[in-house]
Amino acid sequence: MPAVVAELSRVAVFLQENVEQIDAGDGGWLAAYAWLIPVVPMIVAFLILFFGKYSPWKGWGMATAALGFVAVYGTALAVANLRDGIIAEFSVNIGDVGTFAIEWGWVVDGLSILMFFLVGVVGFLVFVYANGYMKGDARYTWFFASFTLFAGGMLVLVSAPNFIQLIVGWELVGVSSYLLIGHYWEDMDNIDAANKAFMTNKVADAALFIGAVIMSLSAGTFQFSEIFTRMIDGQTVLAQFGFWAGLAIFIGAMGKSAQFPFHVWLPDAMAGPTPVSALMHAATMVTAGVYLIARLFPFYQLPEFSGSMRTIIVVVGAVTLLFMGLLAIVQDDIKRVLAYSTVSQLGYMVAALGVGAYTAGLFHLFTHAFFKALLFLAAGSIIHAVHSNNMSDMGGLRKYMPVTFWTFLIGTAALVGIFPFAGFWSKDEIIASAYFNASNNPEFAAWFMVVLSIVGAFITAFYMARVVSLTFFGTYLGDAKPHESPAIMTVPLVALAAAATTAGLLNIPGLTEVFTEWVTTRAFPIVEHHFTEPEYFLIAIVTPVVLLSLFIGWRLFGPSSELHYTSTSGEAADVSAPERSVAVERDTFRIPVLYPLLENKYYIDDLYMNGIVRPTMGPIADATLWVDMNVVDAVPNLTAGVAKHAAAAVGVIDDNAVDGVYNVAGATTGAIGGFLRQFFPGRVQQYVALSFAGVVIFAALFVIF
Amino acid sequence: MTIGDWLTEAANWVFLFLAVPTFVASLMVVSSKNVVRAVLYLVIALGGSAALFLMLGSEFVGWTIVLVYIGAVIILFLIGIMITRAPLTKSVDLSHPISARAPAALLSVLLFGVMAWAVVQSFGLETIPFPDEATSTGEIGVSIFTLWVVPFEVMSFVLLAALIGGIALARRDEAPAERQP
């Protein structure tokens, strides 16, 4: 314990001297009214639910307006923040429990503004797009109600100054995603997907609850800022439980951010409409986990409190980015490919935070938001056109839908990290900081991370090459009549494409450090390495790797691919185009072990299903009920059955049941009666005899003895 | 005092002379096989007790017994027997079979045992002064009508109740009330 105290004091000193560095305004009225950001969408959501049907555009209008408002406000805040930083926090007491105060509130600082901005802008575009995509849906209004709730929930989450509100937003996001994923509820599979998402998250949430409880109670408050202050002053017992709190909370984050092994729900979540997937993967939901870690970064960055948590975070992130990337390769469903790619990108972000690269992680989140939204929307527009998710029904679409093609291509470039697209900068930064971290504290995990991040880059490029070639090149294999999507869908694509192209320029080491400025304006100093210039030699490694893998992918799946000649059962060139790409789809890498492994997602889903869910809902639950009926309840029932009075008790309600007892009783009394009768045939005399026998006995008892 | 001394006392012989028949008679009452005989034995038993009372000098009680019982009650019994057409001759089934009588006897003996034990324990061989002259009926009457007037009056109600109720039950109704569950 003294050791801890010593550590604490050291930390305190360190932080104290760093606190001075922060200089920021309180944002004035702009921050003071920031509560509108979460509140407006929430209210609008309910308005749509009740009045949507009668409003213009059946609710779409209100929803988009709400998101537009958020976008504007978010941008305004961002600008203000960049001009002179904003660090402000407001709280409204909603009740005291013991010494604890429960509060609603909103925190306005770099981090939350980032999320406001992202959710606002991306959300707005997605909503615009959704109008076109959802047209003619049976539950159009309902969709926008829950979609707005979804965005609102996220905003509640990111504006939270304390654990309570964070959890509230957290669960709101969860439940609204449940509604959205299960949007087509006539089909049970979708409901199951929704349940899967909800339950997986719920499991993680349980951990989050525990973590929140531990941290709040050991710090004595729910308030993040308060917790950090007390950390600095060393007036908490947090150090004792720090690791466990950190772990539990991180598990919660893993759930939302679909980190291995909680990733299972995300691909299934594709069951929802594509706009949902887009928003869910870009700005909301999955980013919540990353956001949470970033929000608590002042805690995680201090080993004195979080112990070896960061190593764990790194490992989890790294594993996720690798394995999920691999899964992306074998998917036929285009949305699933993107889903797995999201997960692996999230792996990047988490790992980045793990290695202490706060800015890098968030920067990747930032850029990723744009290009992943872009990719999803583009994919959506494709699906909209060909009425199928499967790439085996696509091919050669570039001439049918050019806009979609080019925007998709930009998105791909950004994702795989081609200079100068957004992904290039953010991913490079992550790899760089991973390398830096590894070179400073050369432990296995660190180098592991470095290697994996490069391998990850390779894989990303590979499956994206596959997607692009199978979707836009070759010949069209579908039945529907492909066509370009309407403007209302393509405009957002273009806008996002623009963002995906330029977003990266916000944070070029040495040149522009706008973004760093942006996210580090927080009440508590972030301790991270600051790059003065790009790590050129890393770029020199990574970019070739990416190009190489793109080339291989193109060779394997592209129109000029040779593979099919050998792969499709010996037949020669007369193989007609249609089978070709299908053949490829089927026959590429039939690597004995790996392929089935990937096909079945490492059997993890099966493990959960057969290992946990089915047993719990089946045998275990049934057993419990059986026990309840036959064992626990047996006590009263048996006493009822055996003991005379209790049996008569039940007999009161069921004469059959009690006849037995009556007979017992009757038999006993009858026996006595019979016994007496053989001595005293007359009943009266039995009575008299009984009485006087009693007299004699009493006399014997009380007089003689 | 030894059994010898006891026997030398004349009063005890008188006692035995009266008590033995009384007791035997009462035994016969409960065991006789003939109803009428049984009732007549009852007369002897009660008469014997009356004689014993006289011996103790409580004349009034003694004579009351003679009057009330032998004069009235016994007649009542006989009437009862006549009306209930009990077999006037020997009948075996006047009592329960021996199997029933044995435990009854046992019970009675036990009861007697208890009482006898207690009595002997408490009184030992204390003697009872032989009353030289009989109690005057007058004094009894006086105390009855001063000290015991309440029970006396109440007793009158008891008898009245017994009388009226007895009549109500025993008399044959012109139209007997039909059974009711």
Added chain:
Amino acid sequence: MTIIQWILLGSAMFSVGLYGVLTRRNAVLVLASVEIMLSAVNINLVAFDTYLADPAFTGQIFALFVIALAAAEVGIGIAIVLMIFRNRHSADVDELDLMRY
């Protein structure tokens, strides 16, 4: 002349009476047995009265009341017996068996 000889007589007659109550089948004789029990009580009372040389003659008076009681009881009893006999043409107590436990 000892007191116990009287009380023993009384107790004996009491027990005999009980025996009669328990064994007699004819209701009238059951009544007779009861009479014996009561007269046994009388013997006790009077004997004690003399033994105590009670100036208030409580014992004797009590005995008188007991006699009256006994008379009343007999009246009631006989009445009941007659009633039963009228319904059932028998005065046997062990036929009183309509009501089960």
Added chain:
Amino acid sequence: MIDYHAVLPEIILAITVLAVLATDLVTKDKYYAAVVGMVGLFATMIPVLTLALCDDLAGCSGGLPRELFGGSYVVDQYALVLKAVFIFAAFIALLLAVSYLESDRYYEGEFYFLLLAAALGGMVMSSSRDFLTLIVGLELVSGPGFLLAGWRKGDERSNEAALKFFIIGVTGLALLLMGVSLLYGITGTQLFADLANTPEAILDEPVFALGVLFVLLGFTFKVSAVPFHVWTPDVYEGAPTPVSAWLSVGSKAAGFVGLLTVSYLAFPQVSYLWGPALWLAAILSMTVGNFVAIQQTNVLRLLGYSSIGHAGFILAPFGAAAAAGADLQQAFAASVTYLIIYAVMNLGAFGVVIAVGTRVKSYELADWAGMYRWSAGLAILVGAFFLSLAGIPPLAGWFAKLAMFSATIGVGDAWGYSIAVVAAVNAVVALVYYTKVVKTAFFDPVPETVDVAALEAMDVAPPTQLALGITGVLVLVLGVFPGLVTTLAEFSSEVVTAVGL
């Protein structure tokens, strides 16, 4: 000079008894006899009240207790309370009897005469402070009881009940007398006051103990407690139901008067002797009564056994208290409380049983099934009274149980706790058969044999309605304001302090 004010209640009632007889002779319509009786009972109530409130009344001299005839006849709080109980019981029984008797051609005048005579006996008992008066009073309670039990002359069950009741009663009386004679012999007196200060030397004489025991056991016959309980169900079933009602309350109360007075006023010194005896009797009674009651299918027999059980509950407190040598006043109060509440609710129970029985012409529980379908009112009354007997708040019964428990636990040693536990178990057992009746009345389907329409058509006779009304209201009121009873109980238990226990 006799204090006539003190004996006025008895005198008035005695006159009433004769008046009833007279009316019965002169009037054609026997109904009047009952009216006379009720008026007489009301009249009797007046002096009881004046005596009780004498100190507060103008022109009334001489408080309580008032002693007459050399202390052999005493009017004190306790006596007055119990006289009130007897009057109440007689009144209700009378109300119940009227319609019952008219429904069948029974002798009416004589019936009322005997009932009131029995009540008179009870009143005499509650004032008597020597064995002679007590026993004569007792006889005046029992004798009419024997006769009334056989009042349904045509019905062999009734005859049988009468004879059984009679024989057992008489043997019980004989035992009682034997006990008295022994006591007289050893102590030379039969005045309670004198018995109460018997010299130490005599106390541990076997004869004394035997006498005490015989006397108490003799009384258990009247309270229908073990060992003299066996007659109860048969008689309740066979006797005319109003008579059963009277026996279960009036004559039981008389028995308790005997027990309480004798054990408290005559044998206070030897509570260590009769305490355990009554403790045992109580435990046996409640156990036998409740457990056998479970298997009863006939409501009257069920009530018979239940009344045995309640006798046990009433005996429990002062059995335990005496055995433990604890404060007897509280136990006494508890017993009286229980007795009063029991009187009210049991009369009510019998009332509703009569009301239902006369309709369905059966006392078999099975025939009562689904009563709620054809007469919700009666069903609710059944529920009220039987659940009150079961002791469920807010019906009066709960407080009786509470008083009993608190008194027994208050004893505060093994005697108390053990009997409290036994009582608790029995309370649950009792619950079983009481709820069985309720459940049958409310939840069971009406048997085919029953003609619902006809039953719905019939209605309850006015006198019975009155009786049910009175008892029903009382059961509720006493349940909500048990204070009323406790004040009476406290009032009556002053006699205990008077004796100086």
Added chain:
Amino acid sequence: MQEFFDSGWGLSLIVFLPLVGALVLALIPRRFEAGIKWTALITTGVTLVLAGIMVLLFDYSATAEFQFGADLSWIETINANFHIGVDGISLPMVVLSTLIMFLSVIYSWDHWPEPHNPKLLMMLAMLLATGMTGTFVALDLILFFVFFEVVLLPMYFMIGIWGDTGIRKVPVVNWEIEMRLYASIKFFLFTLAGSAFMLLGFLALYFASGDYGEGIRTFDIVELSALGATGAFVGTFGFWVFAALFAGFAVKVPMWPLHTWLPDAHTAAPTIGSVILAAVLLKLGTYGFIRIALPILPGEARNWAWFIGVLAVIGIIYGSLACLAQSDVKRLIAYSSVGHMGFVMLGIATLTAIGINAAIIGMVAHGLITGLLFFVAGSMAHRYHTREMPRMGGQMTLMPRMGVVLGLAAMASLGLPALAGFWGEFMSLLASFNPLPGLSTSLFRTLMVTAAVGTVLTAGYMLWMLRSVNFGKPSGEWVSAQLKDVGTYEWIAWAPLVLLIIAIGLYPKIVFGATNDAVINLVTSAFGGG
């Protein structure tokens, strides 16, 4: 009005007005159903209004004191008094019970269970109301006991008369009994057996109280609590007394393993029966713990805490698992109550201010939510004529509104934040991380983790229910059935519940504002801080 309430009349009226209503109803002939309905409605309505006025007049700066109280002598000889009053702890309970009664009457407006007898049903409901509110305001053990028992009979009859007439197969002893009969008697005997022990405990306290202070025996809860705070009633005596009280309250809560009467009773009872049972009756037990067991026997509470906590958590897990195996809607909700009351008891077991606050808000929330759930389940059974979930499905298509309400209630019940259910769950977890100093931290932290797992299971069965009831394609039999969506009276009855669930979820101060000070005071006086 202020005087009216300060004089204690207001509160007494809230308690006894329903009783008056019952008497009035008794006088109205069965034929005049309108009259019966309106009498019931007005009675409960006025009661609710009075309760509302009380809430307004309540002095929230002194929630620890008993307000609007009356203390009249009732049974002098045993020094039992008519002592009533509300403090921050009982206030929410009183409001809850009055509200639920009012809504039940409204709901009944066009949902009369068979056999059709509104008069009796309403009379019983009124009696229930008096019993429940009385229990919550009673400050005298005997008074408490009487009210506690008064509740028994009406519910017994409700279940027995209007209960489910299906056949219940009782395993082990192999009987086949009509559901209603089995359930009613089971409910009756369980509760009564429990309260018999409770009464013995009360008496024991009464006699023991004579040995302290100025040696006056008392049943007064306030005085006894004061004695308890000074360390009276300890040792073996305390142990047994607490055991007795535990038996009484735990059966009512119900705590595992004394819960088995609950599923049967809930399932068998008519709709408003289940609602009242779930919404208010169960609270009597937990309230008893908070009001009587803890303050009067603090020492023993410490000794028993671990036991209660463990049972509570077993209940949570066990109830949830049992739910997962259910195919009967009402039964599922019933078992869910076992789990939720488990959270409440866990909160109480921690003996901390947070925990007890959690327990109280948990009670309120459970009252509202489960009440709503049973309403909905009742209406569904009313329409589908079955409670078997596998037979249902696609309700969102058949009756969208019903589906939404059910969904909301289910979400609230699984503890979704921003809805009422969340606070109780989360706060009791919070409390069990740091239980009262002196209790085994390690044990309670283990319990916390286990309970957290419980929340997952809860979500599991609730989602499963929604899945099979709300979603999917409706089967043909229902499509053809032309089921009617939520009706007017149903809306009127449910809307307040929905609103309150959301309101409390967003602004828990509605409850905490009243309870917190009172609870802190209780905890500090009984356990010296915490």
